[in-house]
Amino acid sequence: MSGFGIAQAAIGFVLMLALMFTGLHIGVVMGAIALLGADLYLGGPVINAIGTQFWGATDSFTLLAVPLFVLLGELLVRGGATDRMYKALSVWLGPLPGGLLHTNIGACALFAAVSGSSVATAATIGTVALPTFEDRRYDPRLVLGTIAAGSTLGILIPPSINMIIYGAMTNTSVGQLYAAGVVPGLLLTAMFMAMTAVVCLWKPALAGAPEPRLPLGERLRALGGLAAPVSLFVVVMGSIYAGWATPTESAAVGVVFAFLLSMFYGRFKLSMLHACFETTVTVTSMIVLIVAAAFYLNFVLGILGVPQALSSFVTSLGVGPIGILFVLFVFYLILGCFLETLSMMVGTIPIVFPIVVALGVDPVWFGIFLVIMCEIALITPPVGMNLYVVQGIRRGGSVGQVIQGTLPFLGVMILLTLLLIAFPGIALWLPGMMFD
Numbered sequence: 001m002s003g004f005g006i007a008q009a010a011i012g013f014v015l016m017l018a019l020m021f022t023g024l025h026i027g028v029v030m031g032a033i034a035l036l037g038a039d040l041y042l043g044g045p046v047i048n049a050i051g052t053q054f055w056g057a058t059d060s061f062t063l064l065a066v067p068l069f070v071l072l073g074e075l076l077v078r079g080g081a082t083d084r085m086y087k088a089l090s091v092w093l094g095p096l097p098g099g100l101l102h103t104n105i106g107a108c109a110l111f112a113a114v115s116g117s118s119v120a121t122a123a124t125i126g127t128v129a130l131p132t133f134e135d136r137r138y139d140p141r142l143v144l145g146t147i148a149a150g151s152t153l154g155i156l157i158p159p160s161i162n163m164i165i166y167g168a169m170t171n172t173s174v175g176q177l178y179a180a181g182v183v184p185g186l187l188l189t190a191m192f193m194a195m196t197a198v199v200c201l202w203k204p205a206l207a208g209a210p211e212p213r214l215p216l217g218e219r220l221r222a223l224g225g226l227a228a229p230v231s232l233f234v235v236v237m238g239s240i241y242a243g244w245a246t247p248t249e250s251a252a253v254g255v256v257f258a259f260l261l262s263m264f265y266g267r268f269k270l271s272m273l274h275a276c277f278e279t280t281v282t283v284t285s286m287i288v289l290i291v292a293a294a295f296y297l298n299f300v301l302g303i304l305g306v307p308q309a310l311s312s313f314v315t316s317l318g319v320g321p322i323g324i325l326f327v328l329f330v331f332y333l334i335l336g337c338f339l340e341t342l343s344m345m346v347g348t349i350p351i352v353f354p355i356v357v358a359l360g361v362d363p364v365w366f367g368i369f370l371v372i373m374c375e376i377a378l379i380t381p382p383v384g385m386n387l388y389v390v391q392g393i394r395r396g397g398s399v400g401q402v403i404q405g406t407l408p409f410l411g412v413m414i415l416l417t418l419l420l421i422a423f424p425g426i427a428l429w430l431p432g433m434m435f436d
Contacts, residue, residue, distance in 0.1 A: 006313055009306045012037060013351060017339070026343040027289035034297040041304060050296055057295035058288055061248055062168045067284040068251035069159055072236075072258050073115035074276035077124045079262030081228040085110060086128045088225030091218070094211030098200040101138065101146045101207060102193050104129050108150030109157060109189040110226070113233045114254070116161045118154035118341075118378055122386045125151060126393040137208035142199065144394065145405020148386045150192060152375035152413070155341075157185035158237060162345060162371050164247065165291060169298070169349050172363045174247045175240050179431040180368050184420065188372075191412045199408060228261050241434060287342070294346045307354030321359040325421050328352065329373070333414075336377025340385060345374055368427040369420060376413050379406040 012033055019029040031050075038046040057063075076082060086107045093102040107125050115121055126147050133143050155162040158178035167174040200207040214222075236254040239245040245253065262268045301307060319327075335344050349370075356366050378386040381403050391399040420426050 006309055008041075009301075009304075009310065009351070016347060017335075020339055020343055020347065025289075026340075026347060027286075027293040030290070030293040030297045030347065034293070034300045037304060038300050042300070046300060046303060049299065053296040053299050054292045057292040060168055061246070062164060062174060063288070063291065065159075065164050065174075065248040065251045066161055066287055067280050068248065068255055069116040069161055069164075070120075070283050071276060071280040072251060072254045073117055073120045073124075074279050075255065075258035075262055076111070076114060076229075076232075077120065078267060078272045078276060079258060080265040080267045081258075081261055082107075082111060082124050082128050084225035084265075085229050086125070086132075086225075088222045090132070090211065091214055091222040095213040096193075096197065097204075098193075098196040098207045099138070099211045100129075100132060100136070101142055101196045101200070104143070104146040105150040105189060105192045105196065108147065109153050109185070110229050110233075112151075112154040112157040112185070114159070114229050114236065115154055116159045116164075118152050118375070119385055119389055121154035122148060122151035122389040123393065126390050130393060137205075139206040140397065141401045141405035142196070142206055143405070144390055144402040145407075145409060146192070146196060148379050148384075148390045148402055149406045149409030149413075150189075151386055151390075152378045153185055153189060155378075156181050156188065156368075156371055156375055158182065159247065159251065160371065161287070162342070162374060163367060165287070165342070165346065166349070166367045166370065168291065169294060169346070170353050170363055170367070172367055173435070176364045176431040176435055177367050178237065178240060178247065179434050180364050180427040181371065183430055184368055184372065184416065184427055187426065188413065188416050191416060192409055195408050195412050232257050232261075290342060290346055294350065298350045301350050306351070310351065310355055321356070321361050322421065324356065324359055325361070325369070328356075328369075329417060329421070332370070332373035333376065333380075336373065336380045336383075338383055339377070340383060341374040341377045344377055345370055362424065362428060364431055365420075365424050365427050369417070372413065372417050372420065376410065376417070379410060379413075 016029055016033045019032070020026055035047060035050070086103065089106045089110070090100055090103040093106050094100055096102050104125065107129065108121050111121050111124055129147060130143070154160070158181045160178070160181060163177040163181065164174055166172065167177055232254055235257055236250045239250045239253060240247055262272070332344065335348070339347070353363070353366070357363060378384050381387060387399055387402045387406070391402050
């Protein structure tokens with residue numbers, strides 16, 4: 001451990017980011033950096049502990065929720081619930097200024113409340129929504145922008161896979177993180193819809209003709225299409241907030257509920273179930289490798305004393321928490337242009353989290369801040385994943401149109417982040433009410 005300091009930690013971090021930029025798998029990169037640090041400064045015993053650390057990281061009841069929520073989303077996508085949900089929302093939101101653009105945002109928010117993944121939300125809502133606009137005179141940039149930006153809500157509105165991983169890595173309550181994500185998620189949804197309305201009132205031609213307002217009876221009957229996702233959200237999140245189940249147990253209940261829905265809608269087939277399981281295994285394997293490597297890197301950094309050294313260094317600078325948070329805001333804004341969101345989050349938590357905790361920042365609040373920064377990264381070129389998911393579903397045109405369509409919503413997300421820094425209660429009010 002002798003000879004190791006801030007300079008060596010900075011070199012290791014820069015090397016790790018550089019290797020990620022080359023396209024190497026983040027789990028491999030983090031594991032390799034951890035092994036290199038252990039070999040240079042600590043020796044054999046710490047290197048040999050990699051097996052124990054990997055086992056300890058994966059032997060987690062909390063992380064068991066990850067494959068369950070992935071499977072839950074797959075069952076909903078292939079079970080037919082999303083088509084009915086989109087049609088029901090279009091009846092109610094279509095007459096607003098902006099028409100079906102609001103339906104895109106509302107459908108993303110509602111699907112986010114049961115899926116836990118932004119990429120899955122983008123793929124699902126994009127597949128359902130885009131055919132609806134083919135014969136309507138909507139500006140394609142706004143259509144694509146509302147889907148790409150709206151789908152970022154998948155990791156903010158609970159349940160969220162990213163929050164589960166953050167909670168596991170930082171020993172923060174996932175239940176409190178879920179509660180903290182509700183108000184910012186609803187606020188961001190409302191801000192997205194307000195932005196859409198303002199743009200369409202400013203330039204009505206961008207949205208075409210408003211959708212006709214159906215009689216109240218027809219609109220009430222259409223609400224049946226919302227029964228499945230709303231009921232699922234109540235079952236999953238209600239069981240957590242009521243204290244009846246942990247996030248993992250509630251995810252298991254949600255899977256059973258989604259399985260029964262697919263049977264009710266007549267979509268259940270063994271081939272469908274096989275496809276759901278196959279995707280779940282693929283996604284979970286990728287995530288678990290990343291998390292296991294991150295836990296080992298945390299272990300090595302802890303023995304080297306990096307968190308304590310960084311905390312002491314930042315404290316000696318005399319910069320307050322607000323100043324550090326603005327620095328981190330700019331740091332993550334830049335980093336999100338070049339790294340995939342999970343890489344950005346997991347790769348920086350071992351370094352950043354001890355600093356913000358030492359400055360007195362609430363770990364639950366910081367989890368929401370970090371998730372919103374990941375949301376911004378999802379629609380920030382050149383690496384924004386949602387941009388390419390939506391473009392891939394579209395199959396034609398330029399990804400530049402998707403980017404242009406997301407720019408107003410990117411500004412809204414930056415505004416929400418600044419509001420969150422100025423008013424931490426936006427995230428902390430609900431968990432304070434529920435858990436204190």
